[in-house]
Amino acid sequence: MDTTVADTLIGTTIDGRYRITGRVARGGMATVYTATDERLERTVALKIIHPSQATNVHFVDRFTDEAKTIARLTHPNVVAVYDQGRHQGLPYLVMEYVQGRTLRDLLTQRRRLNPVEACAILEQMLAAIAAAHRAGLVHRDVKPENVLVAEAPSGGIANLVDSVVKVADFGLARAVEASAADDSGQLMATVAYVAPELVTDGHADARTDVYSAGIVLFEMLTGRVPFDGAEPVEVAWQHVDNDVPAPSSIVKGLPNTLDDLVARATRRDPGARPTDAGAMLAEVQVVRDDLGAANVETALLRQVPARPRQADATALVPAITTTMAPVQDRPAWARLPQPNARTQRRRAPGPPATFGPVRPGRFGDRRRIVLMATVALMVFTVLGSTWWVTLGRYVEAPQLVNMTKAQAEAYAGSEGLTVTYGDGKYSERVDKDVVLEQRPAATERVIRGGEIILTLSLGPERYPVPDVVGTELAAARGELEAVKLKVKEGDGQFSDTVPEGAVVATDPKAGTSLKPGDTVTITVSKGRSPTRVPNVVGKNINEARGELQEAGLTVVEEYKDSNEPADQVIGQSLKAGTGAETDAEIKLDVSKGPPQVIVPRVVDLPCPQAQQQLQSLNLRANVQGLNPNGVARFQNPPENTPVAPQTEVVIQCF
Template identity: 30%
Template sequence: MEGLRLGGRYQLEARVGGGGMAIVYKARDLILNRQVAVKVLRSQFGTDEDFVNRFRREAQAVASLSHPNVVGVYDVGQENDTHYMVMEYVEGSTLKEMIVSRGALPVEEAVRIAEQILDALEHAHQNQIIHRDIKPHNILIGKNGRVKVTDFGIARAVTSTTITHTNAMLGSVHYFSPEQARGGITGEKSDIYSLGIVLYEMVTGELPFSGDSPISVALKHLQEPLPEPRQINPGIPQSVENVILKALVKDPFLRYASAREMLDDLETCLLPERLHEKKLIFPVDDEETRVVPIITPEMLEKQASGRAGSSQRNRHERTDDDDEQKPPKKWWVKALLWVGGIGLFFVLAFLGFNLLLNLFPTVPEVPVPYVEGSPVEQATKKIEDAKLVANVIEEANDTLEKGMVIRQDPAPPMRLKEKATVTIYVSKGQQAEDMPNLITLSRSTAEDMLKRMGFKPENIKFVEEEDDQAEAGIVIGQDPSFNDKVYPSKDTVTVKVSKGKSFVKMPEVRGKTVEEATIELLKAGLEVGDVTKEPSYTTQEAGRVLSTHPYDPGMQVEKGVAIPLTVSNGQIPLDAKSYNVPVYVEVVPGETVDFKIEVSDARGDKQVAYQDVITESNEFDVPIVLSPQKDAVIRVFIKGSNNQYIEYQTIPISYNSLP
């Protein structure tokens, strides 16, 4: 369909992607003169009226979204049997392509991408739009690092009759939530589960569940426990793994309640105090080991008839038992046995209670002393004086000096039994960290990474420099360097950011020799390109620069560009006509005349041929050069009493008048 124009304004240029239901083209909006993406519905779905109506309603709903991380929908239309949607064009790659080419992404980068996706999902959920097909293929990463979520609402438009004609399930089953795989109701938490799979794939480079068929993968989502991310990539912090585990728990009620809740958790998961938090443990769900079948009307009918048959049999059995006449037991024997048993229970319970009191005497309780902010030696002594046991755990801390108690567990007004344990967390002082590699990252990504490490905003210095290799906004240098030891709370980081390629002012080199022009161009940061010799009307001196086209003097030119030079070969063009015109200047005897002769011809305008002061009349030969496009004019000027030159004589010469 390349070259086709839709709606009279969208010119399809090239196919850039597609799936089972639609094909995406890069196109140009001819009215607004901007690049757009046009998604065209495949022809086999154009006749499904139910699908088309829902497709258009979904597209219109998504067009109502306005968020920097959502690919905008500009227009929806129909051209004959072709249904299409016009969207924002994002120049870059998909997240899937990034993972395939790079493998597991750095944790900081993966968290940043997931945060932007969650921000988009939270906005969509607030507008009652569920994506239902979150996967790396639907996440676009622009060249500026901006994350864009696309294909909102399309999955909702698929009907039971069309799903068998497409490969949509096959492409998305690795990211299905258990409720989607079971065929149940999907909502916000299904999107959260799918994003959990995407985050899992970003930090490990692998999918958690795979199989030979879509059915086998769907069953694994339902039945198999999640392979823990840290077993694949031990470099993942426990806090990040906890986020993934909570997003991927099979019971939707145990997942994050909303995209906002997961986003809030992600925004703090890389803080130093959270990196080594305890692993999340969820209760074991018996439903993971079996598949609950869908209950059909036939199954209900069969179950009802089974209950009726069972009831009938029971009535027959009771009738048969009634025919057997058993002698009844005496009532007082049963009563006596019950009374005796109850009495024996109370006697044994009383004796056992007294025995336990003798074996395990009561331990007195003591108040827990407050030791936070104290030196560890003093804190330990306080705890021991209270007849408790101190358990000391050291950890890094940016604010308290080494050896000071950061916090305690438990704390006052708690009371404990004597010899119970009080855990005190003691500062090891600030710990040096490895400086990350910021080069090639965008400025915003680098700044986010440094802030997460604990660098203060005022200690992050950005310096912009021109760079011929890197695009504008990309980090090209850093101080401290990669892997240097730094203290985030007090050190300063200088980040060099590219301003893009530099531009210089084109110097005037026309009329100079090639050597002189070369020196001027090199001084300006430019190179000398091809040197072309040709005849010229303007100068007959060989080697003089005639033109630097297309680079005119004073133009801003990209640094390092090779400037082509056109120079004179010392000759005039073959169609030129040269002639010497005699011009007579008359002088009254006894007077002095200050005169000037100017020539305008193919060589240029207002060229001074003669300028002198004479005391007698004289004739001067004035050379002229004419071209088919340029005639010649000779003007004689005489300086008057006011010391200004006054035109005295004008001599026009036509090209055609000369032989």
């Protein structure tokens, strides 16, 4: 059965703009559809969570944050987010629609890629991840399923070297300082690609993504992942206990340079890996150069036109490079980043250019040489001046975002730049005095010795609750709203010290730090209370009850163990002398009386021993008879009689 037809969202128009035309994929948390943006007349991808996830507040928040996260990553190798919203209570994202397949689909079809194709895909993957690392984010789930290979301008995806690669699902990214396990305690990564530090302590940083990218490279070269097992936890711990094998041990003939690259990226010790995706990208570009032109030249030379039949004819052979020439008809969604100068191969040196035959010894030839030299000098002077004015006097602005104020000043100084500061901004996620923004942005041009304007974080925006106790209601409300706090008026309260209409108390109390928009409940005084609470502690419960009821209070009694006499009041909930409302409840603690003692048997004991035993039980012994040191022959009260402490027990000694 065609599940696309059965999907009730097909044909639906969301937010009056996005008409869903088909379903692309369905995952455990969300479904991705193709849709037509009827306002801009373009095809987009629409990702909407399942209704079963709508009640998961943490997941919904994380899904919503995905749009904000990807919006920070403006890069041609990152799937862009255009819009976000809700449809029937379900959050959705509108994203760039990439024509092509995932790297997982390619590996399923072809099993493995050749070294040049693998490195070409890995370079664009790392370019996208490096952009995230520069923004202070970690992807945490680098795997073939999250790598999209777009159709190449030359047609289809057969030519992988010319294809455009885009990395998706940056919604799982987090600030590097806050990297941790998800809410359920499970690793937010796929075990086949998980870094050892995520398994052992749940910590992730930029080097964690480097490790996962190394595993993806291993799979592209060999057609399999390095570790396998019956249970996911078994696979995860193999990353901790074992080194990743060399790809050439599985696929014979792979260059050693690729073995070395995989080994460096997948070191179990994070400190031994490249520091981030940008550092690994530089190493991949060097490896592509080290692989030599053989793999590329063979493919390109097949495209060179056949030599003309004339024996003396000369044909132009295009220079061999490791990068393809720009394709003019590449669509907007497939724009590639500018090629790195390090990846360009140099043309083979040819014979020096000449301007015509030179006949030494003739005056005209010497004059021609001088003229040519003068023209060349003028050209070089103009070109040099133009270069200096347009490019030479500029340098690339360094990345200062997420540095502390001191670090940014030191780093900019080392680059010969000065820093100035604009107005600070509050941030819930970035600590105080850490750089939030910079102008110009990283990698943009700045004049040598010029300045970079930094915006520092002011930390979380918090305001202490002002002390408004004793202040009139209107004035208190104005003072609280002045610090961006909302005011809620609670039930009134009688007060003997605060006049009627003034604030008696606030909740939270004065001095508590709150976010803008938080609510403070204020309690307003109703003036002096009409009833005075009498002191009844030490009185009999009957007397106390009558006195309190006469004062208009409701009495609640609770009997407790006490050494005080039975039925004596030993505590009251409302303080004596304070005011209370009529019919207010007052709780009285009433003594049950001292705990009783069971009189022991002392008959037939020596009188001194009998006397000592009674005293040890908090009883008083009254020794009578003819011989105080004799034997006890009689006792009163008799044995096993319950009596109050300090009860007198008479013993007759003979």
